[in-house]
Each structure stands twice: as structure tokens, then as C-alpha cells.
Amino acid sequence: MIWLGAVAVTVLAANGAARLRRAAGAFFLVSLAADAVGASTTSLPLLAVAACAGTVSAAILYVAAGDETYGEEPGWRLWMATIVAGGATAAAFASFRTVAAGAAPPPPYGDDPAGVTVQVAAFWLLSSGVAILLSARSAVRATLGALLMTSGVQLLVRLTTGPHLALSLLVAWLQVVVALAGAFLIVNERVTRDR
Amino acid sequence: MILIATGGLLAAAACVAFAVRKRLAIVGPFTVLALAAAIALAYATPVDTTGDLLDLQLRLSALGRLSALALLATTLLLVIHVWIDEPAYNFFPTALAVGACVYAVFVLVEPLAICGALILGLLLPVGSFTFHVTENRSVEAAVRHFEFVALGGSLALSALALASGLPHDQPATTFVLLVVILFVAFALMLAAIPFHMHAALLASEAPAPALGLYFGVLVPATFVAFAEVLTLSGLLPAIVQVTTVQDLLLGIGLVSAIGGAVLALGAADLRRLVVYSVIANLGAALVGMATLSGPGIVGALAIMLVTGACATQQLLAAGTLEARAGMDRPRARYAPLAAAAFVAGGIGMIGAPPLVGFPGRFFVELIAYQYSGAAGTALVVSTFALLAAQLRAVLALFSDPVDPLRVERRPVAGVIGAVIFLALLAGGLLPDVLLRPIADFVEEFLKALRPL
Numbered sequence: 001m002i003w004l005g006a007v008a009v010t011v012l013a014a015n016g017a018a019r020l021r022r023a024a025g026a027f028f029l030v031s032l033a034a035d036a037v038g039a040s041t042t043s044l045p046l047l048a049v050a051a052c053a054g055t056v057s058a059a060i061l062y063v064a065a066g067d068e069t070y071g072e073e074p075g076w077r078l079w080m081a082t083i084v085a086g087g088a089t090a091a092a093f094a095s096f097r098t099v100a101a102g103a104a105p106p107p108p109y110g111d112d113p114a115g116v117t118v119q120v121a122a123f124w125l126l127s128s129g130v131a132i133l134l135s136a137r138s139a140v141r142a143t144l145g146a147l148l149m150t151s152g153v154q155l156l157v158r159l160t161t162g163p164h165l166a167l168s169l170l171v172a173w174l175q176v177v178v179a180l181a182g183a184f185l186i187v188n189e190r191v192t193r194d195r
Numbered sequence: 196m197i198l199i200a201t202g203g204l205l206a207a208a209a210c211v212a213f214a215v216r217k218r219l220a221i222v223g224p225f226t227v228l229a230l231a232a233a234i235a236l237a238y239a240t241p242v243d244t245t246g247d248l249l250d251l252q253l254r255l256s257a258l259g260r261l262s263a264l265a266l267l268a269t270t271l272l273l274v275i276h277v278w279i280d281e282p283a284y285n286f287f288p289t290a291l292a293v294g295a296c297v298y299a300v301f302v303l304v305e306p307l308a309i310c311g312a313l314i315l316g317l318l319l320p321v322g323s324f325t326f327h328v329t330e331n332r333s334v335e336a337a338v339r340h341f342e343f344v345a346l347g348g349s350l351a352l353s354a355l356a357l358a359s360g361l362p363h364d365q366p367a368t369t370f371v372l373l374v375v376i377l378f379v380a381f382a383l384m385l386a387a388i389p390f391h392m393h394a395a396l397l398a399s400e401a402p403a404p405a406l407g408l409y410f411g412v413l414v415p416a417t418f419v420a421f422a423e424v425l426t427l428s429g430l431l432p433a434i435v436q437v438t439t440v441q442d443l444l445l446g447i448g449l450v451s452a453i454g455g456a457v458l459a460l461g462a463a464d465l466r467r468l469v470v471y472s473v474i475a476n477l478g479a480a481l482v483g484m485a486t487l488s489g490p491g492i493v494g495a496l497a498i499m500l501v502t503g504a505c506a507t508q509q510l511l512a513a514g515t516l517e518a519r520a521g522m523d524r525p526r527a528r529y530a531p532l533a534a535a536a537f538v539a540g541g542i543g544m545i546g547a548p549p550l551v552g553f554p555g556r557f558f559v560e561l562i563a564y565q566y567s568g569a570a571g572t573a574l575v576v577s578t579f580a581l582l583a584a585q586l587r588a589v590l591a592l593f594s595d596p597v598d599p600l601r602v603e604r605r606p607v608a609g610v611i612g613a614v615i616f617l618a619l620l621a622g623g624l625l626p627d628v629l630l631r632p633i634a635d636f637v638e639e640f641l642k643a644l645r646p647l
Contacts, residue, residue, distance in 0.1 A: 095372055096357050126353055133346050139338045146345035153349055156356035162305055163250035170311040171352070181321045181341055188325050188334045195329050 004117045006033035011128050011148065015081055018073045020065035020140050020186070027147055028058035034125065034151050038118040042158055046168045050154050053172035057147055057179035064183035070190060072140040081131035088127035093120055118155050125152030139189045143182025150175040198246045198253045198302045201236040202295055204229065209291035216284040223278030226287040230271040230294060237263045237298070242632075252304040256639075257632035258496070259301035262419050265500050266412050269507050270294050272611045273411070276511050277404045280607040281518070286404060289323045292316075293408060297416045306428040307355045313420045314348035317384060317413055323405040324397060336400040339393035340409075347383030347390075350376055351424075358428055370433035374440050377430065381421045382447050385414060387481065388454040391474055395458075398470035403514025406466065410473045411507030418480060418499040422492065422640065431644045434487070445485035445566075449573050451478025456580035460587070465513035465525060465537065468588050469506055472544050475577055476502040482570060483559035487644060489637050491562040496633045497555030501543060501619065505552070508615040509540035515608035516592070527592045530603040534592050536612020541585035543619050545578060551622030551629050 010033050014026035031054020035047050065071070074081075097119060129149030136142040150171060157167045208229035215222050242260055246253040255263075270290050277286045296316030303309045324337040354376040361369065386394035397406060425431055434440045455475030462468035476498055483495030515533040516525035527534035546556030556578065564571030603609070622629050 095369060096361065122353075126349065129349065130346065133342055136342065139334075139341070142338060142342045142345070146341070146349070149345065149349035149353075153352045153356065156353055156360070157307065159360040160307065160356050161359055162307060166249035166251040167305070167307055167311070169249065170308055174311055174315055174348075177315055177318050178345060181318045184322060185325070185334060185338050185341060189338065192329055192334055 001117060003033055003036040003039075004121050007037060007121045008124060011085075011125065012082065014144060014148070015128060015132060016074055016078045017071065019068060019071040021062055021068055021071075023071065023140070023144050024058045024061035024065065027061065027144065028055065030125070030148065031055070031058065031151055034121060034155055037121045037155065038115060038158065041115070043164070045165055046158065049165070049168045049172045053154070053175040054151065057175050060176070060179040060183045061143065061147075061186075064186045066187075066190065070140075072136075072138050074141070077132070077135040077141070080135060081128060084131040085124060085128040088130065089120065089123040092123040092127065096123075115159050118158060122152045122155035122159075125149065125155065139182060139185035143179065143186065146178045146182060147175060150178055196246060197236060197240050198244060198255055199248055201233050201240065202298045202302065204236065205233050205291055205295035205298060208233075209288050209295060212291050213288035216288055219278075219282045219284060222284065222287045223274070223282065226274050226291055227271065227278065229291060230267060230274060233294060233298070234264060234267045234271065237267060246302075251308050253302045254304050255302050256636060258419065258423075258636035261629070261632040262416070262500065263298050263301045266297050266416055266503065267294055269411050269504055270297075270408070272614065273404050273407045273507060273511070276407075276607050276611055280515070280605060281402075281404070283323065283326065283402065283404070285322045286408075289319050289405075290408060292319050293412060297412060300416055300420050300423075304427065306424045307352060307359065309420050309424055309427070310348070310351050310355055313384070313417060314344060314352070316416065317344045317348065320405055320408050320413070323408065324401040326402055331400050332396065333400040336393065336396040339396055343383050343386070343390060343393050347380040351380035351384070354380065355424065355428055358430055367433060367436055370430060371437050371440055374430050374433050375443060377424070377428075378440075378444055378447065381417065384417050385421070385477055386474060387447050387477055388451040388474060391451075391455075394470055394474065395467070398467045399464070403466065403510045403517075406470070407507045407510045410470060410510065411503045414473060414477065414506075415499045415503035418477065419496060422484065422496060422636070426636075426640045426643045429643070431640075435644060441485055441487065445482060445570065448478045448481030448483075448485055449570060451475065451481060452577040453478070453573055453580075456577040456584065459584035460580050462584065462588075465516065465588060465592075466510060468584055469509040469513060469540075469544075472509075472541075472581055472584070473502055473506045475581055476544065479556065479559055479574055479577065482563050482574060483555075486562050486566045488562050488566075489634070489641060490558040491566075492637045492640055493630060493633050494555040494558030494562065496636070497629055498546070498552065498559060500629070501546070501550070501552040501555060501622075504615050504619060505540045505543035508612045509537050509544065511608040512537035512540065512612055515603075519603060525592065526595050527597045528595050530606070530609070531597050531599075532602055532606040532609025533612070534597070536609050536616070537592065538589050539612055539616040541589065543616070545582050545585060549623040550616075550619040551626060552619065553623065554626050554630060 017023035132145030299312035459471035
């Protein structure tokens with residue numbers, strides 16, 4: 001539960017960052033917190049793959065920023081995205097949870113074998129990503145939203161019954177390609193703006 | 196092993212091409228050779244060859260083999276055009292990487308993996324969409340494309356992950372919701388109306404070969420992947436249980452078919468005409484899929500594979516006509532062979548006989564009438580509107596007299612158009628080559644729809 005709170009706070013920090021480098025730093029913390037959610041029930045290779053992808057993606061964003069000042073002011077979009085994400089997370093958990101309604105809540109520390117926190121964290125990341133993507137004005141917030149969504153997908157993949165390592169690797173590559181494509185667009189967008 | 200070798204060859208070649216991308220004299224022929232080798236390997240691979248990679252099962256179905264051959268060959272033609280006619284160094288590694296992703300889509304068996312490979316493929320052309328960024332809005336168009344793919348792709352992956360993780364004793368409404376999310380996600384990735392805004396912007400701002408890579412290769416690959424994912428995800432029975440879900444797909448299809456045709460009628464330039472024609476055909480294919488019937492699905496997949504080839508033919512011709520006309524309006528006298536290729540592509544795009552596009556369109560329109568009179572009529576109206584839009588463009592192209600003996604310098608688009616036209620004609624004379632593998636897949640689809 002503690003790590004779930006960390007995911008929520010770091011996503012808010014990434015969402016509220018007006019500078020791309022700060023958003024990159026906040027996204028790095030998001031990926032660490034997301035890896036920590038349910039880490040006790042996840043194998044080490046899966047955690048390593050997800051951590052590598054998160055670190056590389058954050059580093060790509062950091063480099064793409066070019067300097068400390070570049071970014072996109074979220075303004076009212078921060079609150080809109082937060083409110084939408086809160087509502088969507090609750091709705092998604094009510095519709096798609098795999099845990100029985102009467103099950104005991106997970107403890108603040110320790111194992112969560114039912115995967116409640118993993119699901120809630122995944123839905124929060126996905127709905128925050130959707131809200132940020134839909135309200136983005138430039139490639140900066142579009143990339144951030146896309147990366148948050150892929151982090152949510154990475155968590156959901158842990159709950160599937162398929163080949164976990166192969167799927168985690170695929171989603172990790174997807175996250176890195178999203179970061180690379182986003183960085184390419186950010187750099188090009190900056191060229192057109194600075195002209 | 197041969198499945199991994201083919202995909203690995205394309206992926207490794209993409210890395211090499213990226214490293215030498217600025218040496219155009221090397222990267223062009225290298226890309227052509229790599230794609231030709233991959234096509235030869237795919238052709239040599241027997242149907243139903245299996246394998247595995249990191250616990251992921253691989254299988255080359257008859258439809259997968261047909262689609263891989265058709266789409267890799269289309270990519271090869273695009274690469275030849277870029278190499279000879281308008282060198283753009285970003286295009287070569289992008290084309291090879293897209294080829295690798297498309298091949299992966301057709302050999303993977305796990306729905307989540309298919310979807311992941313598809314999204315990777317859809318994201319890669321971002322690099323080839325942007326050009327002369329200080330002179331046009333190609334970056335804005337690429338950003339919109341990136342947003343639509345990231346949103347649709349993540350939603351699709353989430354829906355599939357949830358469908359795979361949920362126990363089967365969930366209420367039916369849960370699975371219905373997942374199917375709805377999956378439909379919307381694929382509509383976003385396919386640029387179906389009302390999610391076509393980025394396609395319109397791309398049509399006017401991105402280079403013609405990059406558009407060819409998206410509308411000629413990736414959109415058909417996405418449609419085939421959609422059919423495969425539905426079959427393999429176990430979500431199909433949920434569609435049969437609630438007719439509203441089927442109606443949603445039918446609605447998106449009809450809106451795209453009619454909307455695309457109307458937009459094509461009013462298109463201001465040749466490239467927009469092609470892009471809207473693709474959207475109209477995509478709508479017709481979605482209607483075919485929504486009927487959940489054998490002929491409808493066979494027709495839908497056939498329409499999309501043929502549309503990809505015709506879109507490539509027309510987009511390359513349109514790009515050449517625009518480039519040769521300079522500041523003037525594109526006319527046939529500037530590039531007569533390219534204009535002829537554009538006309539030939541239009542014939543294929545509307546599904547006219549004797550080209551191979553005819554059986555697919557005939558099946559879909561026939562089954563749409565059986566499903567509902569309104570749906571059938573809408574598709575016929577859409578076809579006639581497309582015919583009128585293509586005729587309007589052809590009349591504008593040939594408004595000036597053309598010397599029938601004159602051929603433009605470096606007629607690459609014209610020659611590629613002729614190759615595609617001959618392939619479509621040969622397919623029309625031997626339709627079983629296209630329809631038999633699709634029919635084999637449809638048997639699997641129908642079994643997944645109503646499991647015993």
C-alpha cells in the first residue's frame with residue numbers, strides 16, 4: 001500500500017512538472033515505485049527488465065530536453081488529468097478487478113498475493129496517461145502520457161497467465177521505443193519553435 | 196528456426212542500415228537485398244511451420260504467409276522507389292524495422308505479443324514522417340500520429356492483458372467492456388472515422404513514400420492483426436452474446452465507409468484522395484468483419500490487402516506527379532506513366548473487375564445486404580462515391596493533352612505502378628491464391644467465435 005501511495009505521488013509530480021528534465025526525473029521515480037508495487041510476488045528478471053526500461057526511458061527524456069528550461073506548462077491540465085484519472089481508476093477497478101469484493105484489504109507493508117495494489121497502480125498509471133495524452137499540446141506531455149501508459153501495461157502484464165518474461169521484454173522495448181520516438185519529436189518540435 | 200531467421204534478418208539489417216544510413220549508395224541496395232532475402236525466406240517457409248522464442252510460440256499460418264509476402268513485397272517496392280527516385284536516409288532503416296515488426300505480427304501466436312509488435316511497427320515511421328520541419332507541419336502530424344498510436348496501443352494491450360488475467364467466471368459485461376475497449380483501440384490505430392484526424396494531417400504533410408509505408412503496409416497489417424487478436428484472445432464469444440458490440444463495429448465501419456468516400460469526393464489533392472479512399476475501404480472491411488460471417492471476413496481481409504497495394508501504387512504516383520509539376524497543379528503531361536499508375540491504382544481501389552479487389556468487395560457488399568438492407572446500400576453508395584472521386588481526380592489529371600509516346604525521365608513510380616497492376620491482374624485471374632489462405636484463417640475465426 002505504501003508503494004501504491006508512492007506511485008500516486010510520483011505520477012502527480014510528473015504530471016505537474018513544467019520542465020521536461022523534472023518530468024523525466026519524476027518519471028524515473030514513477031518507474032521505481034511501479035516496480036516496487038508487488039515486487040515480493042514478482043521474479044527478479046522481470047523486475048530488472050522493467051527497471052532497465054524505466055531508467056533508459058527517463059534518461060532519453062532527460063537528454064532530449066536539451067537544457068533545464070524546456071518543457072510544457074501543465075496549467076489547468078494538471079487538475080483535469082488528476083480528476084479524470086481518479087474517476088477512471090475507480091471505475092476501472094470496479095469493472096475489471098480480479099479480487100472478490102469481500103476480500104481483506106492488503107496490509108500497509110509486505111506481500112499482496114491477490115495483486116490488488118498492482119491492479120490499482122496499473123489503472124492509475126493508465127488513466128493518468130490517457131488524461132495527459134488527451135490534453136497534451138505538444139510532444140513533451142504526449143510522450144510523458146505515453147510512457148505512463150506503458151508503465152501501467154507493464155504492471156498488468158505481470159497479472160497475465162502467459163509467458164511473463166517474453167511479454168515483459170516486449171513491453172520494455174515498447175517503452176524504450178516510445179521514449180525514443182517521443183524524444184525525436186521533442187527535438188524536432190523544439191527546432192520549429194526556436195526558429 | 197526459419198521463422199526466427201527471417202525476422203532476425205530484417206531486425207539485424209535494420210540496425211546495420213541505421214548505422215550506414217547516410218551512405219545512400221550503400222544503404223539503398225543493402226535494404227533492397229535484405230528485403231528480397233526476407234521475402235525469399237518467407238516464401239520458402241512451409242505453411243504451419245512452428246517454433247518458439249523465449250516461451251513465445253510462433254506459427255506461420257497460410258494467412259500469415261500470404262500477408263507477410265504481400266506486405267514485404269510492398270515495402271520492397273517502396274524502398275526501390277526511395278532509393279532510385281527520392282533518397283531519404285531515414286526511410287531505409289525504418290522500412291526494414293517495419294518489415295521485421297510486420298513479420299513478427301504474422302508469426303506470433305500470443306495476442307499480447309502480436310499487439311506489442313504491431314505498436315512497435317506503427318511507432319517507427321514517426322522518423323520518416325518528419326521532413327523539412329521548419330517549412331511544413333510534418334512534426335505536428337507526426338506528434339498526432341504518435342499520440343493516436345500510443346493511446347490506441349496501450350488501451351489494446353491493457354484490454355488483452357486484462358482478458359488474459361481475468362478468471363472466466365466474470366460477468367459477461369466485463370468481457371463486453373474489454374471488447375469495446377479493444378475495438379476503440381484498433382479504430383484509433385487504424386485511423387477509422389472518427390479517429391482519422393491525424394491521417395488527414397499526415398496526408399498533406401508527410402512524404403509520399405512514408406505515407407505508403409503507413410497506409411500501404413501498416414494499416415493492412417493492423418487490420419489482419421485485429422482479426423488474429425480477436426481469434427486468439429478468447430473474446431469473440433462475448434461479441435456473439437451481446438449484439439450491441441457487433442453493432443458498434445458495424446457502426447464504426449459504416450461511418451468510415453461513407454465518411455471516407457464523402458471526404459474523398461471533396462479531397463483537395465491527390466494524396467488526400469488516396470488516404471480517404473483507404474479509410475473508406477477500411478470501413479467496408481470493418482463492416483465485413485462485423486457481420487461475423489465467413490464471406491464477410493474473407494472479403495474484409497481481401498479488401499485490406501488489396502487496398503494496401505493500391506494505396507502504395509497511388510501514393511507513389513501522386514508524389515511523383517506533385518514533384519514533377521513543381522508549383523503547378525499535378526497533370527498527366529508532367530509524368531504520363533505515373534498518371535497511368537494512379538489511374539490503375541484507382542481501378543483497384545474501387546474493387547473493379549478483373550482485378551483481385553473485386554471478389555472481396557463483392558463478398559462484403561453481398562453479405563452486408565443480407566445482414567441489413569441499409570448497411571448494404573451504404574456500402575454500394577460508398578463505392579459509387581469513391582468511383583466518382585477517383586474519376587474526378589483522373590479528369591483533372593488528364594485535362595491537358597498528353598503525348599502518348601512521351602515517357603517521363605526516371606519513371607520509377609510508373610514502373611512500380613505497372614508491377615502492382617500486373618500482380619493485381621494476375622490475382623484476379625487466379626483468385627484462389629488470395630482467397631484460399633484467407634478462407635483457412637476464417638475457419639479458425641469461426642471456430643473461436645462459437646467454441647463447442
